[in-house]
Amino acid sequence: MEVLTESIHKKKLSSKHLMKITCPNCGNDRDFVEVADSVILTTHYVQNEDCSFTQDGDESQILGEIRFFCGECNADLTQHHQRFLEMLF
Numbered sequence: 001m002e003v004l005t006e007s008i009h010k011k012k013l014s015s016k017h018l019m020k021i022t023c024p025n026c027g028n029d030r031d032f033v034e035v036a037d038s039v040i041l042t043t044h045y046v047q048n049e050d051c052s053f054t055q056d057g058d059e060s061q062i063l064g065e066i067r068f069f070c071g072e073c074n075a076d077l078t079q080h081h082q083r084f085l086e087m088l089f
């Protein structure tokens with residue numbers, strides 16, 4: 001399963017020309033910060049026979065805006081956020 005997923009990602013990566021997201025302000029292309037407002041964190045747990053709990057899914061919902069910043073100079077790079085999501089594995 002793990003291997004299959006990886007090969008799909010590799011195919012996707014090689015099929016299009018890639019340009020790094022670079023901060024126009026300071027040239028940083030390495031560190032980025034994603035900030036989400038109004039996040040509801042909902043995590044499901046299953047209680048086991050031995051009374052311990054196992055996490056069973058995470059259904060966190062983001063209600064507010066998601067912003068994307070340069071990790072170096074905090075310039076607003078939200079316009080690149082969609083691209084960031086596409087490249088997030």
Ligand SMILES: [Zn+2]
Binds near residue numbers: 026072073075
């Ligand atoms: Zn920057």
